[in-house]
Amino acid sequence: MTTSILTSAPSDTSAFERRESAVRSYSRSWPAVFTSASGSEQVSETGETYLDFFAGAGALNYGHNHPVLQQVAIDYLSSNAVVHSLDMHTPAKREFLEAFERHILAPRGLEHRVLFPGPTGTNAVEAALKTARNATGRRDIVSFTNAFHGMTLGSLAVTGNAAKRAAAGVPLPHSVTAPYDEEGMDAIAWLERVWSDSGSGIDLPAGVIVEPVQGEGGLRAASAEWLRRLAELCQRFDVVLIVDEVQTGCGRTGTFFAFEEAGITPDIICLSKSLSGLGMPMALTLVRPDLDVWEPGEHNGTFRGFAPAFATATAAIETFWSDEQFAASVRAKAELLEEGLKTIAEHAGGSLRGRGLLRGLRFEDATIAGRVAAAAFERGLLVETSGSADEVVKIMPPLNTPDEQLKRGIALLDEAVRAATA
Structure with missing residues (x-):
């Protein structure tokens, strides 16, 4: 699977750069202006759709704007x-x-x-x-x-x-x-x-x-x-x-x-x-x-x-959480994610970390994780880095991400890893 890199004209970010504190961080890695979101996706004001495997740093376990x-x-x-x-x-x-x-x-x-x-x-x-x-x-x-x-x-x-x-x-x-x-x-x-x-x-x-x-x-x-x-x-x-x-x-x-x-x-x-x-x-x-x-x-x-x-x-x-059904579905999705990440780790020389739907790919060369995250963003996938040297790519999708989107995210991450390690 090959996904083209996003090339739309950038949004106007001058107000943020002019007035917001230098302490801002996520907006530097993801220089988009996000206007709407649903489930495991966010949409920018220039029309790109991003698959969100960041989930508000874990604050959106049930996805964006769950209808209920x-x-x-x-x-x-x-x-x-x-x-x-x-x-x-x-x-x-x-x-x-x-x-x-x-x-x-x-x-x-x-x-x-x-x-x-x-x-x-x-x-x-x-x-x-x-x-x-x-x-x-x-x-x-x-x-x-x-x-x-x-x-x-x-x-x-x-x-x-x-x-x-x-x-x-x-x-x-x-x-x-x-x-x-x-x-x-x-x-x-x-x-x-x-x-x-x-x-x-x-x-x-x-x-x-x-x-x-x-x-x-x-x-x-x-x-x-x-x-x-x-x-x-x-x-x-x-x-x-x-x-x-x-x-x-x-x-x-x-x-x-x-x-x-x-x-x-x-x-x-x-x-x-x-x-x-x-x-x-x-x-x-x-x-x-x-x-x-x-x-x-x-x-x-x-x-x-x-x-x-x-x-x-x-x-x-x-x-x-009124019964075990949701927890069981999370564990099933975690197995799917683990299988995909193991395959990526095998060909990329990384190691798998974490549990459940809080996972990471660690690289000996600490610069690789940042390159992977940047390449993922270019392909429409949001992931961040973690670790003392930002040596780990952190994968944290909403817990109710549909399996189809989960598989698509794994494929996009695979592309990003191959691009970053080429």
Whole structure:
């Protein structure tokens, strides 16, 4: 299959270049002006259609403008119902909590309290870190190499990306970095030895924060056994285990939570991204009841009660997670994607990473991944790069991408890889 490179006249981007901060990034890689979107496709104002294997960095697990969720948002906004409510009671919040309890928490045996921390993933992480510290009276947090947990100072302190940490401009204390699950690196044994040694002069940490799959850190995936050993260690030493599901949650790896494969029960769980279902900001920090030691108002946020997001989140849960059908379809699509990526990796000399529909192609030559992403964009496919040196091509299609589009995306990626490695 051969696809011609897009050659239409570029859109006018002068206003963005004149006024928008230099910190912008995605628009530099994809210099199009996107005007409409549906499912797994976006259309630019010059008429090109792009297959979206980026999915809003994981915020659009159900695709762009899913008709059921879109109609719920339209109906809610046209009803004169409360839109902004801080942490006051609304029917929209009650319906969300009931649906979340019925379809997500109860079937998994989770008794966690639901903390609404603010609208983004880094808010969920900040609340998790503060909860662990407040509940234990300890300060340090253990995180892992190549981790990414957010851009605010607490989240940056447990993030492993040197460039993002440097941008903080201040020291980022009270964090300890351990090796992620990698061959030849037994971080669990190392942590056990340090925590057991009363003469080491190192106090126990308040918590450990971990991503089941490192989305921004190169698509490394922790094994189920490694996660179980980590959970057991934390339980033995009374260290709070925080699992960051901001990018992996809401079905990205084939179960609602990525940690389900390991059969563990985290003390705290961070959720955001696709929680609202429609790309509207929403985040949760799920807290084990005995850790919920907050005083009223001790942690808050103006936009933690965005009721339209509650409404679409409820609809997303009831539409996709009331039974096992959707999760099974995600796992089937993940197998299709894995087969295609294995074929590409074999001829291109790359290696496959990740789980489910959060996958990556890693290249020894770190410059190849960027060339692949650029060649993919020229062919009408949106993929980004990941990893400490941007050495991984990151593939993250909407979970309900039709098989035909999934196969077309794999073919376009294959073309892009061949062009970038020729």
